[in-house]
Amino acid sequence: MKRILVVDDEPHMRLGLKDNLELDGYTVETASDGEEGLAKSLEGDYHLILLDVMMPKMSGLDVCKKLRAASVQTPVIFLTARGEEIDKVLGLEIGADDYITKPFGLRELLARVKAALRRSSGTASDEEEICQIGHLRIDFSAYRASDKKGKEVSLSHKEFEILKFLWEQRNKTVSRDDLLNKVWGYEETPSTRTVDNFIVRLRQKTEKDPNHPQIILTVHGIGYKLIAK
Numbered sequence: 702m703k704r705i706l707v708v709d710d711e712p713h714m715r716l717g718l719k720d721n722l723e724l725d726g727y728t729v730e731t732a733s734d735g736e737e738g739l740a741k742s743l744e745g746d747y748h749l750i751l752l753d754v755m756m757p758k759m760s761g762l763d764v765c766k767k768l769r770a771a772s773v774q775t776p777v778i779f780l781t782a783r784g785e786e787i788d789k790v791l792g793l794e795i796g797a798d799d800y801i802t803k804p805f806g807l808r809e810l811l812a813r814v815k816a817a818l819r820r821s822s823g824t825a826s827d828e829e830e831i832c833q834i835g836h837l838r839i840d841f842s843a844y845r846a847s848d849k850k851g852k853e854v855s856l857s858h859k860e861f862e863i864l865k866f867l868w869e870q871r872n873k874t875v876s877r878d879d880l881l882n883k884v885w886g887y888e889e890t891p892s893t894r895t896v897d898n899f900i901v902r903l904r905q906k907t908e909k910d911p912n913h914p915q916i917i918l919t920v921h922g923i924g925y926k927l928i929a930k
Contacts, residue, residue, distance in 0.1 A: 703818060704728045706745060708738030708761065709753040709780060714803075718751060718810075725811055735759025742768055747775050749817055752797075754781040762795060769796035776817045799843065806858040809844045816843040832868060834927070835907030835916040841865050846906075854906055859884060863899055867917065867927035876924040900925060 705727045709715045712733075719729045730745065732738035736758040742750055750768075754761040765777050779800040793800070798817050801810060819842070831840045837854060839846045844861050846854045856864070862884045867875060877893040885895075900919075904911040918926045 702726065702728050703748040704730070704746065705749045705751060705814070706730050706732065706738065706741055706747045707751045708732045708735070708742075708756070708764070709751070710734055710756045711753075714753075714780075721807055721811070722814070725814075727814075735761065735764045739764045739767055742773060742775065743771060748821070749814060750775055750777045751814075752777050752779055754779055762791065765797055766795050776821045778813060778817055809858050809861070812842055812844055816840070832929075834864060834868065834929075836909070837864075837907050839864065839868075841868075856906070859899060860903055860906075863896075864903060864927075867925065868929070871927045871929040874920045874923055874926045878924075880924065896924075 703726075705722055707715055707718045707722070707729060708731070709718065710733055715731050715733065719731055722729045730741065730747075732741050735756045738750075738752065738756075738761075739759060742764070752761040752764060761779055761781075765779075768775070768777070776798040777796065779797050780803060781800060782803045798820070799813055801813055831838060833839075836848055837846045838849070839861075841861065841864075844856075844858070846856050846861075848854055863880060866880060866883050877896045880896050881893065900917060901911070904914050904917055907916050908914045916928055918928060920926050
């Protein structure tokens with residue numbers, strides 16, 4: 702069973718992550734500040750560390766630096782409330798394997814965790830995990846998108862979920878109701894107009910000319926169709 706260390710100074714976040722990761726089948730230990738997190742990371746045999754950036758006593762950035770300086774190569778995913786690009790770049794440069802910005806969805810977190818564990822065990826397959834949708838190169842397993850130059854493109858959790866469903870049903874017509882049920886579920890009650898607004902935003906990120914889409918087509922009176930060539 703994979704062992705994960707969660708290092709976060711917020712009690713509700715720490716407990717919530719622990720409970721949900723354990724429900725997903727992981728063994729989870731926690732630490733409430735950077736110093737405790739560093740000590741446990743150096744002493745324990747973990748498969749993955751979820752590391753908050755802003756913490757008392759020692760920041761997550763410093764914890765990661767010290768781990769890498771001590772030749773500890775356990776994968777690290779930063780949890781950060783700061784979304785500025787410089788923070789993300791710095792985190793990756795000092796040895797983090799991934800980052801996720803708060804607030805985040807549970808499914809996104811679990812997907813990132815699984816992707817990091819697959820990469821570290823050498824079982825990930827780029828061919829299976831990555832697809833090209835218009836201008837976007839998408840890794841659904843890690844909830845990550847980039848353009849043709851390799852620069853990261855920001856997509857919301859819902860945008861990823863919509864694209865993933867359309868990709869799974871590629872070259873087939875998908876109704877707005879199907880999208881509502883699959884992506885939002887029955888607990889939320891958005892309108893079909895909400896779907897249309899998300900499609901407009903996705904076209905801006907995938908299409909060469911969003912006003913004349915060639916990738917995400919409208920099927921009038923029904924819904925949409927993602928064209929995969």
